[in-house]
Amino acid sequence: xxTERTKATALEVRRAxxxxxxAAGLPDVxxxxxxxxxxxxxxxxxxxxxxxxxLAAGWSTRVSYRMVExxxxxxASADAQGFDSLIAAExxxxxxxxxxxxxxxxRIDYLRSLAELLRSWDKEGVDPTAxxxxxxxxxxxxxxxxxxxxxxxAQCALLTARGYxxxxxxxxxxxxxxxAPALGLALPSGSAAHERMRHVLEAAVHARSADFRxxxxxxxxxxxxxxxxxxxxxxxxxxxxxxxxxxxxxxxxVCRRRPVCTRVVDCSHRTRRA
Numbered sequence: 001x002x003t004e005r006t007k008a009t010a011l012e013v014r015r016a017x018x019x020x021x022x023a024a025g026l027p028d029v030x031x032x033x034x035x036x037x038x039x040x041x042x043x044x045x046x047x048x049x050x051x052x053x054x055l056a057a058g059w060s061t062r063v064s065y066r067m068v069e070x071x072x073x074x075x076a077s078a079d080a081q082g083f084d085s086l087i088a089a090e091x092x093x094x095x096x097x098x099x100x101x102x103x104x105x106x107r108i109d110y111l112r113s114l115a116e117l118l119r120s121w122d123k124e125g126v127d128p129t130a131x132x133x134x135x136x137x138x139x140x141x142x143x144x145x146x147x148x149x150x151x152x153x154a155q156c157a158l159l160t161a162r163g164y165x166x167x168x169x170x171x172x173x174x175x176x177x178x179x180a181p182a183l184g185l186a187l188p189s190g191s192a193a194h195e196r197m198r199h200v201l202e203a204a205v206h207a208r209s210a211d212f213r214x215x216x217x218x219x220x221x222x223x224x225x226x227x228x229x230x231x232x233x234x235x236x237x238x239x240x241x242x243x244x245x246x247x248x249x250x251x252x253x254v255c256r257r258r259p260v261c262t263r264v265v266d267c268s269h270r271t272r273r274a
Contacts, residue, residue, distance in 0.1 A: 008203035016204035023242035032241040037223040043160045051083040053160035058110040087115045113147040151194040164233040178247040
Protein backbone atom coordinates (compact mmCIF):
# COMPACT_ATOMS: atom_id res chain seq x y z
CA UNK A 1 0.00 0.00 0.00
CA UNK A 2 1.30 3.45 -0.92
CA THR A 3 2.03 5.75 2.01
CA GLU A 4 -0.04 8.88 1.51
CA ARG A 5 2.08 11.87 0.54
CA THR A 6 0.91 14.53 2.97
CA LYS A 7 1.92 18.13 2.39
CA ALA A 8 4.97 19.35 4.30
CA THR A 9 4.29 22.31 6.56
CA ALA A 10 5.99 25.68 6.14
CA LEU A 11 7.80 25.07 9.44
CA GLU A 12 9.11 21.69 8.25
CA VAL A 13 10.39 23.29 5.04
CA ARG A 14 12.13 26.10 6.96
CA ARG A 15 13.74 23.70 9.41
CA ALA A 16 14.97 21.41 6.64
CA UNK A 17 16.55 24.34 4.81
CA UNK A 18 18.06 25.70 8.02
CA UNK A 19 19.65 22.37 8.94
CA UNK A 20 21.06 21.81 5.46
CA UNK A 21 22.38 25.38 5.38
CA UNK A 22 24.27 24.86 8.63
CA ALA A 23 25.52 21.37 7.77
CA ALA A 24 26.65 22.40 4.27
CA GLY A 25 29.04 24.96 5.76
CA LEU A 26 31.00 22.36 7.73
CA PRO A 27 34.33 21.58 5.99
CA ASP A 28 34.27 17.85 6.72
CA VAL A 29 30.72 17.52 5.41
CA UNK A 30 31.69 19.41 2.27
CA UNK A 31 34.70 17.14 1.69
CA UNK A 32 32.60 13.99 2.08
CA UNK A 33 29.87 15.27 -0.23
CA UNK A 34 32.35 16.34 -2.93
CA UNK A 35 34.03 12.92 -2.78
CA UNK A 36 30.73 11.07 -3.33
CA UNK A 37 28.47 13.38 -5.34
CA UNK A 38 29.44 13.01 -8.98
CA UNK A 39 30.64 9.40 -8.57
CA UNK A 40 29.28 7.57 -5.55
CA UNK A 41 31.21 4.57 -4.32
CA UNK A 42 28.05 2.73 -3.32
CA UNK A 43 26.18 3.28 -6.59
CA UNK A 44 28.77 3.90 -9.33
CA UNK A 45 27.74 5.38 -12.66
CA UNK A 46 29.88 2.74 -14.41
CA UNK A 47 26.97 0.32 -13.98
CA UNK A 48 24.75 0.95 -16.99
CA UNK A 49 22.10 -1.75 -16.44
CA UNK A 50 19.38 -0.35 -14.14
CA UNK A 51 18.61 -3.90 -12.99
CA UNK A 52 22.12 -4.29 -11.63
CA UNK A 53 21.82 -0.85 -10.06
CA UNK A 54 18.73 -2.02 -8.19
CA LEU A 55 20.60 -5.14 -7.17
CA ALA A 56 23.45 -3.00 -5.84
CA ALA A 57 21.03 -0.92 -3.77
CA GLY A 58 19.70 -4.02 -2.07
CA TRP A 59 23.05 -5.68 -1.58
CA SER A 60 24.44 -2.56 0.08
CA THR A 61 22.24 -3.14 3.12
CA ARG A 62 24.05 -4.25 6.27
CA VAL A 63 27.41 -3.48 4.73
CA SER A 64 29.48 -1.12 6.88
CA TYR A 65 31.43 1.84 5.53
CA ARG A 66 34.60 -0.05 6.41
CA MET A 67 33.64 -2.69 3.83
CA VAL A 68 32.80 -0.37 0.96
CA GLU A 69 35.80 -1.52 -1.11
CA UNK A 70 34.82 -5.18 -0.66
CA UNK A 71 31.23 -4.33 -1.58
CA UNK A 72 32.43 -2.44 -4.68
CA UNK A 73 34.38 -5.49 -5.86
CA UNK A 74 31.35 -7.75 -5.40
CA UNK A 75 29.09 -5.37 -7.33
CA ALA A 76 31.68 -4.97 -10.10
CA SER A 77 31.83 -8.75 -10.41
CA ALA A 78 28.02 -8.97 -10.52
CA ASP A 79 27.92 -6.27 -13.21
CA ALA A 80 30.57 -8.08 -15.25
CA GLN A 81 28.48 -11.26 -15.21
CA GLY A 82 25.33 -9.42 -16.21
CA PHE A 83 21.86 -9.53 -14.68
CA ASP A 84 20.53 -12.30 -16.93
CA SER A 85 23.48 -14.53 -16.09
CA LEU A 86 23.01 -13.85 -12.39
CA ILE A 87 19.39 -14.91 -12.31
CA ALA A 88 20.26 -18.02 -14.32
CA ALA A 89 23.05 -18.98 -11.90
CA GLU A 90 22.74 -21.68 -9.25
CA UNK A 91 22.35 -20.63 -5.65
CA UNK A 92 25.80 -21.97 -4.83
CA UNK A 93 27.39 -19.67 -7.42
CA UNK A 94 25.49 -16.68 -6.10
CA UNK A 95 26.40 -17.52 -2.53
CA UNK A 96 30.06 -17.59 -3.48
CA UNK A 97 29.70 -14.19 -5.14
CA UNK A 98 27.88 -12.57 -2.22
CA UNK A 99 29.75 -14.24 0.65
CA UNK A 100 32.39 -11.46 1.07
CA UNK A 101 29.65 -9.00 2.08
CA UNK A 102 27.83 -11.48 4.30
CA UNK A 103 24.26 -12.79 4.45
CA UNK A 104 24.53 -14.72 1.16
CA UNK A 105 21.08 -16.32 1.40
CA UNK A 106 19.43 -12.96 2.02
CA ARG A 107 21.28 -11.56 -1.01
CA ILE A 108 20.07 -14.48 -3.14
CA ASP A 109 16.48 -14.03 -1.97
CA TYR A 110 16.63 -10.34 -2.82
CA LEU A 111 17.96 -11.06 -6.31
CA ARG A 112 15.37 -13.76 -7.06
CA SER A 113 12.40 -11.66 -5.92
CA LEU A 114 13.79 -8.56 -7.67
CA ALA A 115 13.88 -10.54 -10.90
CA GLU A 116 10.26 -11.64 -10.32
CA LEU A 117 9.15 -8.06 -9.76
CA LEU A 118 10.94 -6.80 -12.87
CA ARG A 119 9.31 -9.53 -14.96
CA SER A 120 5.91 -8.50 -13.59
CA TRP A 121 6.57 -4.83 -14.29
CA ASP A 122 7.66 -5.69 -17.82
CA LYS A 123 4.40 -7.59 -18.46
CA GLU A 124 2.45 -4.64 -17.03
CA GLY A 125 4.34 -2.17 -19.20
CA VAL A 126 5.93 -0.47 -16.20
CA ASP A 127 9.36 1.07 -16.77
CA PRO A 128 10.94 1.89 -13.39
CA THR A 129 13.42 4.26 -15.04
CA ALA A 130 10.73 6.45 -16.60
CA UNK A 131 10.12 9.72 -14.80
CA UNK A 132 6.48 9.58 -15.91
CA UNK A 133 5.84 6.67 -13.53
CA UNK A 134 4.85 7.72 -10.02
CA UNK A 135 7.77 7.11 -7.67
CA UNK A 136 5.56 6.63 -4.62
CA UNK A 137 3.68 3.77 -6.28
CA UNK A 138 6.91 2.09 -7.39
CA UNK A 139 8.54 2.42 -3.96
CA UNK A 140 5.49 0.90 -2.28
CA UNK A 141 5.27 -1.96 -4.79
CA UNK A 142 9.00 -2.67 -4.51
CA UNK A 143 8.91 -2.67 -0.71
CA UNK A 144 5.99 -5.09 -0.67
CA UNK A 145 7.15 -7.57 -3.30
CA UNK A 146 10.95 -7.79 -2.99
CA UNK A 147 12.17 -10.01 -0.17
CA UNK A 148 14.47 -8.24 2.25
CA UNK A 149 13.44 -4.85 0.93
CA UNK A 150 11.66 -2.08 2.79
CA UNK A 151 10.78 1.49 2.04
CA UNK A 152 14.38 2.59 2.54
CA UNK A 153 15.76 -0.11 0.22
CA ALA A 154 13.04 0.56 -2.34
CA GLN A 155 13.86 4.28 -2.31
CA CYS A 156 17.53 3.53 -2.95
CA ALA A 157 16.70 1.02 -5.69
CA LEU A 158 14.52 3.50 -7.59
CA LEU A 159 17.07 6.27 -7.12
CA THR A 160 19.90 4.18 -8.53
CA ALA A 161 17.75 2.90 -11.39
CA ARG A 162 16.78 6.43 -12.43
CA GLY A 163 20.03 8.23 -11.61
CA TYR A 164 21.31 10.50 -8.88
CA UNK A 165 19.29 13.54 -9.98
CA UNK A 166 15.87 11.93 -10.39
CA UNK A 167 14.32 13.80 -7.45
CA UNK A 168 14.20 10.92 -4.95
CA UNK A 169 15.81 11.51 -1.54
CA UNK A 170 16.37 8.10 0.09
CA UNK A 171 16.04 8.00 3.86
CA UNK A 172 17.97 5.45 5.89
CA UNK A 173 17.39 4.38 9.49
CA UNK A 174 19.94 6.84 10.87
CA UNK A 175 18.15 9.72 9.19
CA UNK A 176 14.91 8.64 10.87
CA UNK A 177 16.40 8.18 14.33
CA UNK A 178 18.99 10.99 14.30
CA UNK A 179 17.96 13.62 11.78
CA ALA A 180 14.21 13.63 12.34
CA PRO A 181 14.61 14.76 15.99
CA ALA A 182 17.04 17.46 14.80
CA LEU A 183 14.27 18.70 12.55
CA GLY A 184 11.55 18.37 15.18
CA LEU A 185 9.85 16.02 12.72
CA ALA A 186 7.12 13.71 14.01
CA LEU A 187 7.13 10.44 12.07
CA PRO A 188 4.85 7.40 12.06
CA SER A 189 6.16 4.17 13.53
CA GLY A 190 7.71 1.41 11.48
CA SER A 191 9.00 1.52 7.94
CA ALA A 192 6.45 4.16 6.92
CA ALA A 193 8.65 6.69 8.74
CA HIS A 194 11.15 6.48 5.88
CA GLU A 195 8.51 7.45 3.34
CA ARG A 196 7.07 10.29 5.41
CA MET A 197 10.53 11.79 5.95
CA ARG A 198 11.35 11.39 2.25
CA HIS A 199 8.19 13.28 1.38
CA VAL A 200 9.08 16.16 3.72
CA LEU A 201 12.65 16.48 2.45
CA GLU A 202 11.64 16.31 -1.20
CA ALA A 203 8.92 18.91 -0.58
CA ALA A 204 11.45 21.21 1.09
CA VAL A 205 13.84 21.01 -1.88
CA HIS A 206 10.98 21.51 -4.32
CA ALA A 207 9.73 24.58 -2.42
CA ARG A 208 13.17 26.18 -2.06
CA SER A 209 15.21 24.73 -4.90
CA ALA A 210 16.85 28.07 -5.74
CA ASP A 211 17.81 28.59 -2.08
CA PHE A 212 19.46 25.18 -1.88
CA ARG A 213 21.34 25.86 -5.12
CA UNK A 214 22.47 29.16 -3.62
CA UNK A 215 24.01 27.24 -0.70
CA UNK A 216 26.05 25.17 -3.14
CA UNK A 217 27.48 28.33 -4.67
CA UNK A 218 27.91 30.10 -1.32
CA UNK A 219 30.05 27.33 0.12
CA UNK A 220 31.92 26.67 -3.12
CA UNK A 221 30.93 23.04 -3.55
CA UNK A 222 32.75 21.38 -6.42
CA UNK A 223 29.85 19.24 -7.64
CA UNK A 224 28.09 18.82 -10.97
CA UNK A 225 24.33 19.27 -11.00
CA UNK A 226 22.52 19.33 -14.35
CA UNK A 227 20.57 22.44 -15.29
CA UNK A 228 16.86 22.28 -14.63
CA UNK A 229 16.94 19.69 -11.84
CA UNK A 230 16.37 20.19 -8.14
CA UNK A 231 19.47 19.50 -5.99
CA UNK A 232 17.91 16.55 -4.19
CA UNK A 233 21.00 14.33 -4.47
CA UNK A 234 23.21 17.06 -2.99
CA UNK A 235 20.77 17.59 -0.10
CA UNK A 236 20.65 13.85 0.55
CA UNK A 237 24.44 13.64 0.77
CA UNK A 238 24.75 16.73 2.99
CA UNK A 239 22.27 15.22 5.45
CA UNK A 240 23.75 11.72 5.29
CA UNK A 241 27.27 12.91 6.02
CA UNK A 242 26.19 15.42 8.66
CA UNK A 243 24.35 12.57 10.36
CA UNK A 244 27.31 10.23 10.12
CA UNK A 245 29.94 12.77 11.20
CA UNK A 246 28.01 14.67 13.85
CA UNK A 247 24.95 12.77 15.04
CA UNK A 248 25.96 9.12 15.23
CA UNK A 249 28.13 10.01 18.24
CA UNK A 250 26.88 12.62 18.65
CA UNK A 251 29.77 15.04 18.19
CA UNK A 252 30.38 17.40 21.11
CA UNK A 253 29.82 20.42 18.83
CA VAL A 254 26.14 19.53 18.34
CA CYS A 255 23.65 21.49 20.43
CA ARG A 256 21.20 19.32 22.33
CA ARG A 257 18.58 22.08 22.10
CA ARG A 258 17.95 21.53 18.39
CA PRO A 259 15.66 22.18 16.58
CA VAL A 260 14.91 25.18 18.83
CA CYS A 261 18.53 26.26 18.48
CA THR A 262 18.95 27.26 14.85
CA ARG A 263 22.76 27.11 14.80
CA VAL A 264 22.83 23.33 15.39
CA VAL A 265 26.60 23.18 15.93
CA ASP A 266 29.15 25.35 17.78
CA CYS A 267 26.50 27.52 19.38
CA SER A 268 26.63 29.53 22.61
CA HIS A 269 24.71 26.82 24.51
CA ARG A 270 27.58 24.39 24.01
CA THR A 271 30.16 27.04 24.92
CA ARG A 272 28.48 27.84 28.20
CA ARG A 273 28.42 24.18 29.24
CA ALA A 274 32.05 23.59 28.28
